[in-house]
Amino acid sequence: MEQDAQLVQQCLQGDGSAWEELVRRHTRRIFNICYRFTGNGTEAEDLSQEVFLRVYKTLGSYHSAHGGFATWMTSVTRNLLIDHYRRTKRDRVTDSLDDAMPVVENKESSARRPDQQALLHELSGQVQTALTKLSPELREAVILRDLQQLEYAEIRQVLDVPEGTVKSRINRGRIELARILHQMGVRPS
Amino acid sequence: MTWTCEQIEARLTDYLDELMPAEERREFEAHAQSCADCAPLLASVAGLLKNLHALEAIEPPPRLAYNILNQTLGPRAQTKGVRSTFGWLNNLLSMRFAYGVVSVAATLIILLTASGFSFRKPKLADLSPVNLYRQADSRAHLAYARSVKFVSDLRVVYEIQSRLSKDNNELPTEPESTMPRSTPDKDPGSTDSTKPGSPKQQNRANGLSRQVEVLAAQLPPVHNVWGAQWFGRRIR
Numbered sequence A: 001m002e003q004d005a006q007l008v009q010q011c012l013q014g015d016g017s018a019w020e021e022l023v024r025r026h027t028r029r030i031f032n033i034c035y036r037f038t039g040n041g042t043e044a045e046d047l048s049q050e051v052f053l054r055v056y057k058t059l060g061s062y063h064s065a066h067g068g069f070a071t072w073m074t075s076v077t078r079n080l081l082i083d084h085y086r087r088t089k090r091d092r093v094t095d096s097l098d099d100a101m102p103v104v105e106n107k108e109s110s111a112r113r114p115d116q117q118a119l120l121h122e123l124s125g126q127v128q129t130a131l132t133k134l135s136p137e138l139r140e141a142v143i144l145r146d147l148q149q150l151e152y153a154e155i156r157q158v159l160d161v162p163e164g165t166v167k168s169r170i171n172r173g174r175i176e177l178a179r180i181l182h183q184m185g186v187r188p189s
Numbered sequence B: 001m002t003w004t005c006e007q008i009e010a011r012l013t014d015y016l017d018e019l020m021p022a023e024e025r026r027e028f029e030a031h032a033q034s035c036a037d038c039a040p041l042l043a044s045v046a047g048l049l050k051n052l053h054a055l056e057a058i059e060p061p062p063r064l065a066y067n068i069l070n071q072t073l074g075p076r077a078q079t080k081g082v083r084s085t086f087g088w089l090n091n092l093l094s095m096r097f098a099y100g101v102v103s104v105a106a107t108l109i110i111l112l113t114a115s116g117f118s119f120r121k122p123k124l125a126d127l128s129p130v131n132l133y134r135q136a137d138s139r140a141h142l143a144y145a146r147s148v149k150f151v152s153d154l155r156v157v158y159e160i161q162s163r164l165s166k167d168n169n170e171l172p173t174e175p176e177s178t179m180p181r182s183t184p185d186k187d188p189g190s191t192d193s194t195k196p197g198s199p200k201q202q203n204r205a206n207g208l209s210r211q212v213e214v215l216a217a218q219l220p221p222v223h224n225v226w227g228a229q230w231f232g233r234r235i236r
Helices: A004-012 A014-037 A041-057 A069-087 A109-112 A114-133 A136-147 A152-159 A163-183 B006-009 B011-018 B024-034 B038-056 B062-073 B082-091 B095-113 B129-170 B199-218 B225-235
Strands: none
Touching: A004 A014, A004 A114, A014 A041, A014 A069, A014 A114, A014 A136, A014 B062, A041 A069, A041 B062, A069 A136, A069 A152, A114 A136, A114 B038, A136 A152, A136 B038, A152 A163, A163 B006, A163 B011, A163 B038, B006 B011, B006 B024, B006 B038, B011 B024, B011 B038, B024 B038, B095 B129, B129 B225
């Protein structure tokens, strides 16, 4: 976090390499939030670019009172996702996956057996399908807590709601998600 | 404190995230594990969390960071020297490019063949637009004429068949008393009583015999007995 704050200061002083470093650090996280929320790889890519563009333009407005830089950036991402959701609500017929899931390729996945990797990929697709069936409020709460592993206090800052509301949404989201997965025939491991 | 199912559901997250004091946790478990409704709910949500935490982060496409930096910092530094001159050759190694080349080649071959270009004796003059057009035009007309002829041939065959079947149905039928009877043991058209004729032969023979019988009925009566017997034997 301190490193992020330092990089932000360097960016504001015109250091392009500091901005490159910030982009490198946060691209994966922002892309994952966007993808898990929209269920669409192309939309997630476009929205991620918009997030960084917005952050770049409003970098001067970031203050440590907003919390950590990552939390502030997540808040910007969340607002953009909600705006996008409202804008595209009319065009959306079903909340279903529009394209194939991006491939998960990282060090941990290469260490797994192929059958384990295939099962995990299938599970990821099923969870994604179920997530898109949740309402946006419950969906963002579950994504931030269970997929991004944010603390309740951070989620409260991102969503700008009381902590009790955060817990309530996470609770309802989890129960609803478990019910949807059960209906899809996905049994808990 | 006795927990209700509604309380269990409301505090499920606190239990799973280990935010409950130990005493509350024991009371929660006492109800949740023994209740027929709460036990499966607890198991399914706990299993869901395990699955969610096992999911890995998805790798963004490599071009994403590049595009972000392009949009924010401006176009990136161009490659120079040999790499910039021959860098485009890397694109030729992709499967997509190979598929594209094969598709284009197949399309050209089909078009040239349809336009009459001979691959065995190729001539440069055949590729001129005027010759291509003429060849394609003559082939198109030839194909059209052949299809028209085929359709008209089919029509002729159909008309002949329909007239034949019409004629067969219109043959007049006479009352049985005036018609000479055939030998019951021997069917017309069969030469050997042990081997019956094929259905085709049988039908043809039946048709012929019917026509002969009709003609015989129309002939004047033969008064000469011997002549009548001879004539009767001939028409059986």
